[in-house]
Amino acid sequence: MISDPSEPRSGRLAMWGNALLAGRVSPDDAAGAITGDDAVHRVRGLPGEPGPVGLTLALGRLRGLGVTGWRVALPVPGHPLGLSGPAEFNARALAAAEAAVGFGAPYGLVPEVSGAGPAGDRHVEVVWECLPVREAHPADVPSLGEAERELAEGLREATLVLSRLDVAASGPAAEAAIDAYRARAEAGTAALAPGYPPRAVRVLELAGRVGSLVTLALTSGHGGAVSASEMAARGEALRPVERVARRARVAAYNAYVEELERGR
Structure with missing residues (x-):
């Protein structure tokens, strides 16, 4: 499998999430940069939330739960690049070919991308599934x-x-x-x-x-x-x-x- 050279959504989430954690951008600016050209991003499965929530709330909640940084995983079959387990998270990330993995607290986000709207006016919606991850060094990531x-x-x-x-x-x-x-x-x-x-x-x-x-x-x-x-x-x-x-x-x-x- 040869991956697409375009920017992965998990890369946008990780780098702008890190900029937010570092105090370099505002929550709204970070959420806007992560969303990019997509219509909307939501986060599902966040602890304490019964349904999907917006990125601004989700990033703040995850920071409160102990996330101090974000990593990226870009796995393909036979190469679990950036993953650290458990099996359920790895399988979801492999199916999406990407994931954002929290550092400092055991949470990860896997994007589910879908199109909505009539032909000629389609727009992209992204739902990030929040799942537990194993706190360990990610697989095969170089310095x-x-x-x-x-x-x-x-x-x-x-x-x-x-x-x-x-x-x-x-x-x-x-x-x-x-x-x-x-x-x-x-x-x-x-x-x-x-x-x-x-x-x-x-x-x-x-x-x-x-x-x-x-x-x-x-x-x-x-x-x-x-x-x-x-x-x-x-x-x-x-x-x-x-x-x-x-x-x-x-x-x-x-x-x-x-x-x-x-x-x-």
């Missing part, structure tokens, strides 16, 4: 320093794969994908919420570039220029690179908690 070193090698490997592609033979779709990648690289749009170290921003941006290269390599041959077996072999070769990019993204989002742990 920022480790992630940065791994990404440098991952970028070289992804670039080598791309260099072997016959872009002209792949058609206009591949050329458009390359143009989009170049625009992304030049723009350097990756950003984190206030309070994150510059190194985390750098790691997140590089992880996005590596992820985009992987996606480009896996899509540029479609349309007949590359056989199905060749595409499958390419995907297998790039799987370790995609894994590196995902680990680095989690490390960047988790940098706030990494600093909290270092200060203990």
Whole structure:
């Protein structure tokens, strides 16, 4: 499974939740940044609440219950990245391919995304399920320093794969994908919420570039220029690179908690 390079909702929740905990943003601003382009976010299963509540109330309640930081999990089958159990939470997070995990108190949030409204006027609603988590070090998450070193090698490997592609033979779709990648690289749009170290921003941006290269390599041959077996072999070769990019993204989002742990 190759993950989508777009920003995960759990990443938005973790980084803006951390900015709120650090006193860098207001509760309403944090909730607005987490919601983004979605219509509404609610939290279900919060202790003491009989039904779903809004993000502002939920984040405040979880802070009162002892959450002092938020981590991100981006698991895929065979790689429980960022998870620490128990089994029910891991299964829900794996089905969603992401989760936000509280630090300081045993609570985690898994998003359930749905569309609502008539055709032509659809909007996205997100319900975060609050579930108990095991307080333990998350699986396979590197430090920022480790992630940065791994990404440098991952970028070289992804670039080598791309260099072997016959872009002209792949058609206009591949050329458009390359143009989009170049625009992304030049723009350097990756950003984190206030309070994150510059190194985390750098790691997140590089992880996005590596992820985009992987996606480009896996899509540029479609349309007949590359056989199905060749595409499958390419995907297998790039799987370790995609894994590196995902680990680095989690490390960047988790940098706030990494600093909290270092200060203990």
